[in-house]
Amino acid sequence: MVERADGGVTRAARWRGPGGEGRRGWVVAGLAVLVAGVLAFHRAVPNSPGRVGSLLESFLPWAGVVVALLLVAALVRRSGAALVALLLPVAVWVQGFGGLLLPEAEADSGGRELVVVQHNVSDENPDPTGTARALAATGADLIALEELVMPGLPAYENVLGADYPYHAVHGTVGLWSKYPLGEAQLVDIKPRGITEGWSRGLRAVVRTPYGEVAAYVAHLPSVRVGPGGLASSRRDESARLLGDLIRAEEVETVILLGDLNGTVDDRGLAPLTSQLNVPERGFAFSFPTALPVARIDQVMARSATVGHIRTLPATGSDHLPVTARVALD
Numbered sequence: 001m002v003e004r005a006d007g008g009v010t011r012a013a014r015w016r017g018p019g020g021e022g023r024r025g026w027v028v029a030g031l032a033v034l035v036a037g038v039l040a041f042h043r044a045v046p047n048s049p050g051r052v053g054s055l056l057e058s059f060l061p062w063a064g065v066v067v068a069l070l071l072v073a074a075l076v077r078r079s080g081a082a083l084v085a086l087l088l089p090v091a092v093w094v095q096g097f098g099g100l101l102l103p104e105a106e107a108d109s110g111g112r113e114l115v116v117v118q119h120n121v122s123d124e125n126p127d128p129t130g131t132a133r134a135l136a137a138t139g140a141d142l143i144a145l146e147e148l149v150m151p152g153l154p155a156y157e158n159v160l161g162a163d164y165p166y167h168a169v170h171g172t173v174g175l176w177s178k179y180p181l182g183e184a185q186l187v188d189i190k191p192r193g194i195t196e197g198w199s200r201g202l203r204a205v206v207r208t209p210y211g212e213v214a215a216y217v218a219h220l221p222s223v224r225v226g227p228g229g230l231a232s233s234r235r236d237e238s239a240r241l242l243g244d245l246i247r248a249e250e251v252e253t254v255i256l257l258g259d260l261n262g263t264v265d266d267r268g269l270a271p272l273t274s275q276l277n278v279p280e281r282g283f284a285f286s287f288p289t290a291l292p293v294a295r296i297d298q299v300m301a302r303s304a305t306v307g308h309i310r311t312l313p314a315t316g317s318d319h320l321p322v323t324a325r326v327a328l329d
Contacts, residue, residue: 025079032070032082036089039063039096043267050229057265058230058294061100061283064093100283104308104325112210112328115139118297120146120219120259121156122317123172128152131315132159138312138323139163142206143176144257146219147317171199173217173258180207187245189218191237201242205251210328213304214251218242218258235261236268243271246302254302255326259319261296276300279309279324286311286320299324 038045042060047053067089074082117140121131125147132155135143143164145156149172156174160167164176168184175181184204200219205212220242221234239260246254256276262269264278278300285292292311297319299306309324 025074025077025082028070028073028077028079028082029085032067032074032085032089035063035066035070036092039089039092042265047267051232051268052229054232054262054266054268055225055230057267058263060263060265061097062293063089064097067093097283100279100281102281104281114141114208114213114255114326114328115323116142116144116255116257116299116326117312117321117323118144118257118259118299119312119315119321120297120317120319121148121152121315122319123147123149123152124318125152125316127316128155129159131317132156134313134315135321136160136163138321140323141178141208142215142255142257144215144217145174145176146172146200146217146259148172148174168202168204170202173200173202173219175202175204175215175217175257177204177206177215179209181205182207187216187218187242189220189238189241189245191221191234191241193234193237194221203245206255208328211253212251213253213255213328214249216242216246216254216256216258218256218260220258220260220262223261232262232268239269240271243275246272247275249302252303253328255304256298256300258298259296260298263294263296264298264300272300276302277304277306279306281308282310282324284309284311284320284322286322288318289314289320290318292320295322297322299326301326303329305329 042057045053045056117138160176166181167176168181170186182205187201187203189201190198202217204215206215220238223232223235264273284295286295286297305327307325309322312321
């Protein structure tokens, strides 16, 4: 307490740091720099123990929420240092994710494009017929589905068959096409640790009006978050196997559609993202349906550009369908 000239007392002034900034203002500034560093150098975060690097990268875009909360704190503290420091994570976030917020760009493909839909329909879907009708209504050129199991499979074949005369199903994944399919075959992406029957990958050559396209449909193993961190070793191994197949693919243009159980920022999918183009616009968070927080349903391509990707209305699945335009080179 300090004594006033009139004999009264008043509270002591709050401690101020250098330049008159409050202590908490400098804490906010430090946190802003830390967030910027994590955003810019997330690949430097070690992946062990618990694959913490992959876990961080799975939710990397949500760092923007942390930045927004720090901005509120800086405004409450009226801290100039914190506001200036916040420019750093804002710039890094915009550089990494700002382009995804831009509206869909006009296609410059001379009409050489395919509209594709990717959907994990769920093996517990209570309404496969309704789901199939919703997907057919998109008018997409290609529709890739995962978790195709009995008794739902006939519903997809019957409903989609009217508009998609060409299709291939191997194991629990399938591809429906408006254009003829050739060389449809199972591809082996099963991790060594899985001993039971497991067929979750296919390849087919789509004979489009613009030339042949090698289409891959894949459903990589699930990941789990537990006390030990992120359990993704099987997913990562399956991604490496799929990456090797695509690298050896002789057809120049490739489109990969699938539930990859990972985001494009997750280093576990690097065998794929290192050689395939990913969407240029749109976040399209697809999982879980009740509160989508990540896009694990992916559209990637080689010798083609994946433009805007977006989600479609919910079906009976725990995933949202995603659709994208793929402009062929």
